[in-house]
Amino acid sequence: MISAENSAGQTGSPVVVTGTSQRFGRNTVLEAIDLAVAPGEVVALLGPSGCGKTTLLRLLAGLSRPTTGSIHIGDQLVADASSGAFVPPERRSIGMVFQDYALWPHMTVAQNVGFPLEMQNIGRAERDARIAEALGMVGLGHVADRQPGTLSGGQQQRVALARAIVSRPRLVLFDEPLSNLDRELRESLVVDIAALLRKLGMTAVYVTHDHGEAFAIADRVAILHSGHILQIDAPEQLVGKPVSPQVVDFLKLGLVLPAEVQNGDLIIRGGKHRLSPPAGLINGSRSGDLFLPRSALRAASADGGAQKGNAISGTVVHSMFRGDGYAVQMRFDQNIAIEMFSATRLGDGTIHDLDISWDRAFWYPHDAAPALSHT
Amino acid sequence: MRLTHLKSRVFGSGGMIFAAVAPVLTILVAFPLLFVVLQAIFPDIARGIFANPFSRFVETLFDKHLIAWTLNTLMLGGSVVLVSSLVAVPLGILRGLFRVPFAGLWDVVFLVPFTIPPYIAALGWIMALQPRGYLEQITGLNFGGFLFSFWGVVFVMTLNVFPVVYFAVSRMVSSIGGRYLEAARVAGCPPMRSFWRITLPLTTPAIAASLLLVFAMSIEEFGTPAALAARSGFLVLVTGIEQRLSDYPIDLPGASLLSVILVLIAMAAFVLQHRIVSRRDFQTVSGKPGANRAAELGVWRIPVVMFFAIIGFLGAVMPILSVVLTASTRTISGGLTADNFSTENFAEIFANSGGAMEALGTSLSLGLGAAVITGILGTMTAYVVVRQRTVSSRILDFLTLMPNTIPGVVVAVGLILAWNQPWLPVTPYNTIGVLVLAYCCLLLPYPVRYANAALRQVSVSLEDAARVAGAGGIKVFFRILMPLIFPSILAAMLLVFAVAARELVATILLAPIGTKTVALFIWRQFEQGSVGMGMAMSVMAIAITMTIPVAVAIWARKQGRLF
Ligand SMILES: Nc1ncnc2c1ncn2[C@@H]1O[C@H](COP(=O)(O)OP(=O)(O)O)[C@@H](O)[C@H]1O
Ligand SMILES: [Mg+2]
Numbered sequence: 024m025i026s027a028e029n030s031a032g033q034t035g036s037p038v039v040v041t042g043t044s045q046r047f048g049r050n051t052v053l054e055a056i057d058l059a060v061a062p063g064e065v066v067a068l069l070g071p072s073g074c075g076k077t078t079l080l081r082l083l084a085g086l087s088r089p090t091t092g093s094i095h096i097g098d099q100l101v102a103d104a105s106s107g108a109f110v111p112p113e114r115r116s117i118g119m120v121f122q123d124y125a126l127w128p129h130m131t132v133a134q135n136v137g138f139p140l141e142m143q144n145i146g147r148a149e150r151d152a153r154i155a156e157a158l159g160m161v162g163l164g165h166v167a168d169r170q171p172g173t174l175s176g177g178q179q180q181r182v183a184l185a186r187a188i189v190s191r192p193r194l195v196l197f198d199e200p201l202s203n204l205d206r207e208l209r210e211s212l213v214v215d216i217a218a219l220l221r222k223l224g225m226t227a228v229y230v231t232h233d234h235g236e237a238f239a240i241a242d243r244v245a246i247l248h249s250g251h252i253l254q255i256d257a258p259e260q261l262v263g264k265p266v267s268p269q270v271v272d273f274l275k276l277g278l279v280l281p282a283e284v285q286n287g288d289l290i291i292r293g294g295k296h297r298l299s300p301p302a303g304l305i306n307g308s309r310s311g312d313l314f315l316p317r318s319a320l321r322a323a324s325a326d327g328g329a330q331k332g333n334a335i336s337g338t339v340v341h342s343m344f345r346g347d348g349y350a351v352q353m354r355f356d357q358n359i360a361i362e363m364f365s366a367t368r369l370g371d372g373t374i375h376d377l378d379i380s381w382d383r384a385f386w387y388p389h390d391a392a393p394a395l396s397h398t
Numbered sequence: 399m400r401l402t403h404l405k406s407r408v409f410g411s412g413g414m415i416f417a418a419v420a421p422v423l424t425i426l427v428a429f430p431l432l433f434v435v436l437q438a439i440f441p442d443i444a445r446g447i448f449a450n451p452f453s454r455f456v457e458t459l460f461d462k463h464l465i466a467w468t469l470n471t472l473m474l475g476g477s478v479v480l481v482s483s484l485v486a487v488p489l490g491i492l493r494g495l496f497r498v499p500f501a502g503l504w505d506v507v508f509l510v511p512f513t514i515p516p517y518i519a520a521l522g523w524i525m526a527l528q529p530r531g532y533l534e535q536i537t538g539l540n541f542g543g544f545l546f547s548f549w550g551v552v553f554v555m556t557l558n559v560f561p562v563v564y565f566a567v568s569r570m571v572s573s574i575g576g577r578y579l580e581a582a583r584v585a586g587c588p589p590m591r592s593f594w595r596i597t598l599p600l601t602t603p604a605i606a607a608s609l610l611l612v613f614a615m616s617i618e619e620f621g622t623p624a625a626l627a628a629r630s631g632f633l634v635l636v637t638g639i640e641q642r643l644s645d646y647p648i649d650l651p652g653a654s655l656l657s658v659i660l661v662l663i664a665m666a667a668f669v670l671q672h673r674i675v676s677r678r679d680f681q682t683v684s685g686k687p688g689a690n691r692a693a694e695l696g697v698w699r700i701p702v703v704m705f706f707a708i709i710g711f712l713g714a715v716m717p718i719l720s721v722v723l724t725a726s727t728r729t730i731s732g733g734l735t736a737d738n739f740s741t742e743n744f745a746e747i748f749a750n751s752g753g754a755m756e757a758l759g760t761s762l763s764l765g766l767g768a769a770v771i772t773g774i775l776g777t778m779t780a781y782v783v784v785r786q787r788t789v790s791s792r793i794l795d796f797l798t799l800m801p802n803t804i805p806g807v808v809v810a811v812g813l814i815l816a817w818n819q820p821w822l823p824v825t826p827y828n829t830i831g832v833l834v835l836a837y838c839c840l841l842l843p844y845p846v847r848y849a850n851a852a853l854r855q856v857s858v859s860l861e862d863a864a865r866v867a868g869a870g871g872i873k874v875f876f877r878i879l880m881p882l883i884f885p886s887i888l889a890a891m892l893l894v895f896a897v898a899a900r901e902l903v904a905t906i907l908l909a910p911i912g913t914k915t916v917a918l919f920i921w922r923q924f925e926q927g928s929v930g931m932g933m934a935m936s937v938m939a940i941a942i943t944m945t946i947p948v949a950v951a952i953w954a955r956k957q958g959r960l961f
Contacts, residue, residue: 084580084584085583085584086580086583086584111583111588111589112580112583112584113582113583113584113585113586113587113588114586115584116586117584118584118585119580119581119584121577121580121581123577125577125578125580125581126581127578127581127582127596127600128600129599129600138582138585138587138595139585139586142585142586142587142591143586186581186585190585190586196584
């Protein structure tokens, strides 16, 4: 059962999810998911609440069975809907950290952490040594004999982390492990978890709805949206080259403006704006979504840009002082809004032009093949 | 700091409520219980004389009856606990872990025994199992010998109390089902092993606590052992006390000493139960119900459903069926033939034969009175207890919750002793008022506990906000607090009503001559052998007590708790 790389205790196993769907009755929660995680890689599943993150994680854990498709962990086929093959969670050698900790209240911290080892019939002496080691790794060696209920939330989650890694599993799963903690604790713990996973070379899938957390911990981030993976890439790639307006929207990267093409110009839906992009951007399509990253927009120094088709004007909803400048909320047509940075206060209700740097703009055509064009 | 902050809340200070409630509680609870203890020590206290303390103590203590009855009580309690655990623990675990077919139905069916007064259930079983009872008429089998024995008492009492264990265990098991088990599976623990390592240890406190409750309920029960076993000479402390007080010569010191022993046993059970329930791990578990994914039963579906159905039939259907059949037939010996069925018994009830309608009216008014008084007292006490954590408030808390551990028969003994003191200028004894006192003392813990729980949900800042908005203390109480906690208090009052309207043992001992209540009516009819009318009255008592607590349970469940 225990694969070679696992018994070596150094690297995690690869994980391959192929065409996996999950339906509850008529409700399709996951639709033909394909996902490959390399050994030792940390992948974050990022998406809004209810998009199916937990469902996917439970499939990996073996806490539920897929409706279609298959899952491999290492060389082992752990679930296959077509043949009915299924390996239950206790025989997958994985670790998991739950949102609500799930520490057993009738066991001490050490007993909680030692439980996975006990299940593998590992002798007392080795067990104690490895419990101490795991608790040491999460900085909690001194609470071994306490009851979990007497610890703070952050400490409990560290114990849960120690329990998840103590048996050097092939794969560690995290289901929004930090969402019950306050921001400061979250930020420090996510760094600790990332460092620990790298040090142990463990494969991990980390579910969260928080961009910051996903970017901080993951080698690659998968954006999950109503049962589909929209994009899976390294954080830099995700922000630099989002593949669709939904990704932009979910990551709040900037403005997405639906537009029609007329004589090479873009008529923004709503009719108020006519923009003149450089020739290469549109590439022959008739309509699409124009994506202007925040970095492509700058408050205009002088008027006149809007006439030339290189600026877009919006109404300031609110300016909020942020210490080093102002967070300005601007509204465009059709309730499209953006929050952006400005060095000076822009008066509420005033209209301002934003200059567009066309070299940073993206165009997502509606009609053409979904090729990403970028100047 | 917190105290000064708290002090100036409703009614200027809780001191006013305290001043109003403390004397009432003293008279209601402390006064009668004090006299039970005094009587056990001073044999002549009934004449107001503190002479010869302990003079009869040793003699009474080594009374061979006393030892036998105490042992019988412990044996009965222990046996009911044993049989209840054999029946209800598996039921509760199955219900909590698996997708049991008709699960909702079983929950309702197992609520039914709570609504059947135990003495009526016992009478129902007598009709069914006695020689030439319904079972023998239908199948030719005669279980009379079994029913009128020790194990017959255990059998009937278990069927009445096992739901306490069933509900506690099933709720606990299903609340730990989710995450804790998943965490164990992921950690490499197979299902059977996770049951032994995770589910069972986490459920043990709930099982122990509910079994202790069953023990306490069993040793306090009067009707069942009196109806089934008293004639064959098997007496427990409760039936023994009743005998000391009703057979001449009346033995007050004996009854008191027996009462003290009974209270000590009951208190031990409650203290132990309280210890378990307030342990940290118990609360951690029960506070966190997880999303439970019940497992499938597979091939065990049918045996499991049979198990639920048999227990449901024995606990809920059988006694009621037997009572209804007896009520709607002319004679038992006439059997279940068409010409034996009649509405004669009900007609006689409505014709006020034997004072039936008066009994009904008296019981309903007594229930209502007890409900209103305990509702008001309970709310006031809970307010002082929750909002002011002072020593005096803790005394009130203790006074209101103590009757929980005091059996009805002991409250009756205390009231007899206390209110017959020669130096009293006025006394409710020999009036219907003493019954109100008895019911209020016995049932006060319900409204206090319900109001307590409800008040703890109401954040202090809700009151503060109203004060800031310009409401005075009284306004805050009636406009903010009452609307928020009233549903809970009403639920408790309905429960008080239902229980008071059918109370048996204290009523037997305290009711003035000529006063009839529903319970007395049924009991006397049974003693006189005219069971038909007694059973017709029982049907009405069950109808009343069934509709009310079921309504309460449904309502309470809507608010997120069961009782
Ligand atoms: N066992 C289940 N039965 C039916 N629907 C479910 C079940 N589990 C999850 N769902 C549904 O699947 C969707 C995704 O749930 P989940 O994976 O928990 O989302 P999240 O991304 O917030 O973790 C939700 O709409 C939820 O209602
Ligand atoms: Mg989730």
